[in-house]
Amino acid sequence: MVAFSILGLMGRQRAKPVAGRHFGRDLAHDEHVGWRKLVLVRHGQTDFNVQHRLPGQLAGVPLNAEGRHEAQTTGEALRALPLTAIIASPLERTMETASYVNGARGLTIQQDRDLLDTDYGKFNGQNYDELDKSDPQWLRFLANPLRSPRGVESFAQVQQRAVRAAERWRTAPDAGEWVALVTHADLVKLICAHYLGIPLERVPLFGMDNAAVSLLAFHPDVTEPPSLLCFNWTSPALWLAAAERH
Numbered sequence: 001m002v003a004f005s006i007l008g009l010m011g012r013q014r015a016k017p018v019a020g021r022h023f024g025r026d027l028a029h030d031e032h033v034g035w036r037k038l039v040l041v042r043h044g045q046t047d048f049n050v051q052h053r054l055p056g057q058l059a060g061v062p063l064n065a066e067g068r069h070e071a072q073t074t075g076e077a078l079r080a081l082p083l084t085a086i087i088a089s090p091l092e093r094t095m096e097t098a099s100y101v102n103g104a105r106g107l108t109i110q111q112d113r114d115l116l117d118t119d120y121g122k123f124n125g126q127n128y129d130e131l132d133k134s135d136p137q138w139l140r141f142l143a144n145p146l147r148s149p150r151g152v153e154s155f156a157q158v159q160q161r162a163v164r165a166a167e168r169w170r171t172a173p174d175a176g177e178w179v180a181l182v183t184h185a186d187l188v189k190l191i192c193a194h195y196l197g198i199p200l201e202r203v204p205l206f207g208m209d210n211a212a213v214s215l216l217a218f219h220p221d222v223t224e225p226p227s228l229l230c231f232n233w234t235s236p237a238l239w240l241a242a243a244e245r246h
Contacts, residue, residue: 027227029229032217032227032229034177034220035177035217035218035219035220035226035227036170036171036175036177036179036217036218037177037178037179037215037216037217037218038166038169038170038179038180038181038191038215038216038218038226039078039081039083039178039179039180039181039213039214039215040180040181040183040187040188040191040192040213040214040215040216041074041097041098041101041180041181041182041183041188041211041212041213042097042183042184042185042188042208042209042210042211042212043063043067043071043089043091043093043094043096043097043182043183043184043210043211044063044066044067044068044069044070044071044074044093044096044097044100044210044211045063045064045066045067045070045210045211046061046062046063046064046067046093047061047064048061048125049067049210050064051127052127052128052129053125053126053127053128054120054123054124054125054126054128055091055093055117055124055125056117056118056119056120056121056123056124056125057091057116057117057118057119057124058124058125059091059092060092061091061092061093062092062093062096063092063093063096063097067093067096067097067210067211068096068100070210070211070234071096071097071100071101071211072100073211073235074097074100074101074211074212074213074234074235075100075101075102075103076103076235077235078101078213079103081178082177082178083101083102083105083107083178083179083180084107084175084176084177084178084179085107085110085169085172085175085176085178085179085180086098086101086102086105086107086108086109086110086179086180086182087109087110087111087112087115087165087169087179087180087181087182088109088110088111088112088115088181088182088183089111089112089113089115089116089117089182089183089184089187090111090112090113090116091116091117094115094182094183094184095109095111095182097182097211098180098182101180101182112165112168112169112181114161114162114164114165114168115162115165115181115182115183115184115187116184117183117184117186117187118153118158118184118186118187119151119152119153120152120153121149121150121151121152121153122149122151122152123135123138123152137149145200145201145203145204146200146201155186155190155200155203156200158186158187158190159190159191159193159194159200162183162186162187162190162191162194163190163191163194165181165187166181166191166194166195166216169181170216170218171222185208188208188212188214189203189206189208190203191216192206192214192216192228192231193206195216195225195226195228196225196228197225206231206232207232207239208232209232209234209238209239211234212232212233212234212238213230213233213234214228214230214231214232214233215228215229215230215231215233216228216229217229
């Protein structure tokens with residue numbers, strides 16, 4: 001893949017210095033003007049999230065009332081963002097969330113199957129708390145997500161198609177400067193991990209809230225890695241609200 005060969009992030013090479021970006025000298029936000037932005041949005045809450053069930057690529061998993069509220073709140077928070085394109089995973093929960101992100105913009109929401117959620121195969125629809133107690137294949141997969149049971153996507157497979165989508169839309173000539181990709185938690189994490197050179201084994205350490213926004217700004221020089229301007233941002237901050245409750 002072009003992305004992997006250009007950025008060299010799938011191997012274990014020592015990262016090269018980043019031109020114009022030095023330790024302790026963060027770029028001002030105005031200095032990212034003209035860079036292609038990927039606004040990565042996770043869908044709002046579903047009943048599967050509440051029930052600790054794995055939705056995977058199953059059809060018929062829409063947003064619940066809380067998820068619609070979360071997506072609407074995120075959409076309103078992004079209202080001033082000059083989005084130029086919106087691309088979504090074709091599943092109900094992501095298309096619904098994308099409609100809230102679109103708001104009154106009138107953009108055509110495009111679909112990209114490379115942004116689909118992880119295919120958990122035989123585990124789709126199951127409660128992961130119960131799987132944790134009783135399924136040795138599931139436990140082996142949790143211990144090493146780089147190796148998956150037959151019919152279940154590995155992290156590497158999901159990352160490959162997720163980055164393929166990110167590369168497609170970060171280089172699309174007519175997409176404009178601000179491109180929203182509305183997708184799923186695993187994909188947001190894996191896209192960010194790829195561009196930042198974070199090993200797949202560490203990706204489970206990332207937190208990702210429903211309707212959260214992450215933002216990558218891509219240097220005009222395609223050989224340069226992007227800047228991560230925000231990660232797992234929600235309005236209001238869910239981790240802060242949880243801390244205040246306790």
